[in-house]
């Protein structure tokens with residue numbers, strides 16, 4: 377029996393997608409082989425690869441002057457690749473709203489000046505700081521945000537006004553959750569294993585003019601965006617099966633109304649869960665209300681033992697992976713696109729029952 381999986385990532389995938397992958401596992405199309413077994417240089421695989429990129433373009437409405445790249449190394453490698461490739465003048469602005477944003481900021485310090493524009497560390501990253509664009513460096517190479525904070529459950533509801541400075545966004549845990557205007561960004565990156573597919577591939581959407589030619593430098597080949605772009609992300613063997621799975625997820629998103637419909641469903645699920653928390657005497661959500669994430673909902677009872685009892689009881693009831701990130705504790709329900717409304721309803725019902733029994 378399948379459980380309701382609230383993991384932050386790798387996370388739940390649509391059951392239809394898993395079933396389709398299962399049906400194609402041993403023989404894909406007319407190829408007589410699994411996608412896993414295909415040469416990455418074969419015509420069959422290339423169609424899978426190009427289909428995934430084309431679907432991402434279609435679903436996100438990516439303008440023609442942006443490239444879609446498939447890279448390995450997770451979002452973590454983008455903490456390095458972004459400053460390495462984009463720091464021409466050697467300075468960039470950062471907003472630190474959580475652990476991932478903090479890591480991106482720390483890594484960038486190795487390569488240039490990484491200005492800290494604002495941080496919400498003073499209140500355990502429970503809010504998104506107000507930004508004053510007068511404090512931004514007008515001459516920076518880029519401005520970095522982590523748009524949805526997977527660990528603490530906050531989300532930027534409006535984007536910083538960075539003018540001509542390219543906005544770089546870590547969208548790992550919110551990509552495909554709602555429509556976005558890609559033209560507002562210089563670069564978007566997202567590891568797949570939150571809301572797009574299995575782990576193994578990270579998607580980079582980069583404005584063409586930000587792709588630098590670094591070929592006659594000592595710069596590591598595999599860390600140059602241009603190498604991925606010049607080779608259709610096939611310079612070396614890409615994570616072929618992960619890319620195939622992302623293609624199936626994107627097809628599912630498209631067939632289920634696209635990003636506008638995802639947003640409606642995600643708002644509905646989040647409202648059910650936040651309402652239950654707000655109406656409870658036992659559970660509370662530490663996040664500043666306007667900054668609440670639609671994807672990652674954090675909550676606590678205020679008593680660590682009770683939190684543990686809740687997580688164990690929920691697991692026994694088929695509601696799994698509700699423990700908060702190892703650095704913060706408490707509970708976290710990640711309710712990505714693939715989490716059905718019924719899963720959130722089952723969680724809310726369990727919370728009510730738990731509160732009654734443990735009041």
Ligand SMILES: *Cc1c(COP(=O)(O)O)cnc(C)c1O
Pocket residue numbers: 385449450451452453476522524525526546547548549567570
């Ligand atoms: C999960 C996550 C990361 C880390 O991703 P890896 O693929 O493990 O490197 C970075 N940023 C955000 C916002 C995340 O949710």
